[in-house]
Amino acid sequence: xxxxxxxxxxxxxxxxxxxxxxxxxxxxxxxxxxxxxxxxxxxxxxxxxxxxxxxxxxxxxxxxxxxxxxxxxxxxxxxxxxxxxxxxxxxxxxxxxxxxxxxxxxxxxxxxxxxxxxxxxxxxxxxxxxxxxxxxxxxxxxxxxxxxxxxxxxxxxxxxxxxxxxxxxxxxxxxxxxxxxxxxxxxxxxxxxxxxxxxxxxxxxxxxxxxxxxxxxxxxxxxxxxxxxxxxxxxxxxxxxxxxxxxxxxxxxxxxxxxxxxxxxxxxxxxxxxxxxxxx
Numbered sequence: 001x002x003x004x005x006x007x008x009x010x011x012x013x014x015x016x017x018x019x020x021x022x023x024x025x026x027x028x029x030x031x032x033x034x035x036x037x038x039x040x041x042x043x044x045x046x047x048x049x050x051x052x053x054x055x056x057x058x059x060x061x062x063x064x065x066x067x068x069x070x071x072x073x074x075x076x077x078x079x080x081x082x083x084x085x086x087x088x089x090x091x092x093x094x095x096x097x098x099x100x101x102x103x104x105x106x107x108x109x110x111x112x113x114x115x116x117x118x119x120x121x122x123x124x125x126x127x128x129x130x131x132x133x134x135x136x137x138x139x140x141x142x143x144x145x146x147x148x149x150x151x152x153x154x155x156x157x158x159x160x161x162x163x164x165x166x167x168x169x170x171x172x173x174x175x176x177x178x179x180x181x182x183x184x185x186x187x188x189x190x191x192x193x194x195x196x197x198x199x200x201x202x203x204x205x206x207x208x209x210x211x212x213x214x215x216x217x218x219x220x221x222x223x224x225x226x227x228x229x230x231x232x233x234x235x236x237x238x239x240x241x242x243x244x245x246x247x248x249x250x251x252x253x254x255x256x257x258x259x260x261x262x263x264x265x266x267x268x269x270x271x272x273x274x275x276x277x278x279x280x
Contacts (some may be wrong), residue, residue, distance in 0.1 A: 012156030023268035042254035046247040070251030079233035090216040094163045120161045132225040155216040170204030
């Protein structure tokens with residue numbers, strides 16, 4: 001006797017569900033429309049950027065004139081390179097320091113562990129100026145002012161609390177019993193970590209590294225205080241904001257958004273894996 005097939009019930013489209021969909025669409029449009037506008041203005045002619053009113057498809061005619069103008073502007077290429085170098089150094093330093101700290105917080109019980117977590121998080125409560133000004137004086141005294149290394153150290157200090165807490169939550173999502181099971185079958189503690197825990201936490205660490213890169217890439221205040229000649233792209237755009245043309249500003253906004261969008265696109269599966277592990 002065949003089993004009867006029970007048809008699936010489609011969810012009813014209630015007023016609450018309609019409101020949820022409408023809110024989600026509104027939030028998506030609130031985010032997407034400005035991004036679309038910046039991208040379209042970056043890939044059209046400078047005359048179209050200056051024209052008013054704008055058309056519904058402002059990137060017509062499509063042109064690289066605005067981007068060429070921006071890239072050929074004085075200091076832009078150097079600012080791009082400086083931003084990349086600082087963000088990469090920050091990513092490496094922050095991840096290298098946060099990984100063992102996060103593992104220790106998630107795996108070991110020691111006196112003051114909760115206070116240590118709170119003290120890490122409290123660093124983010126201080127305004128950037130509280131850290132930037134004393135560090136600027138210190139870097140002047142030791143000869144590191146206006147250098148890539150000094151700015152990378154500053155960005156590491158700013159991003160480290162978030163990186164430590166995120167990586168600690170990722171390690172906490174992996175049951176310690178897995179490590180114990182590996183040691184029962186003859187693995188050393190290091191081998192259990194290397195072959196069991198590390199593959200599971202790599203997506204979360206990768207996601208945390210991406211956030212660190214984006215935070216460093218978009219940071220502007222410390223970069224403005226700690227650099228004069230070796231400015232990053234956000235600091236350079238800030239200093240020229242009042243005197244630059246609309247074409248320069250739109251193209252600069254495009255370059256500030258692109259790394260974040262590209263990294264988020266390629267890392268999305270790791271983000272989903274991390275959220276899936278944490279939610280278990």
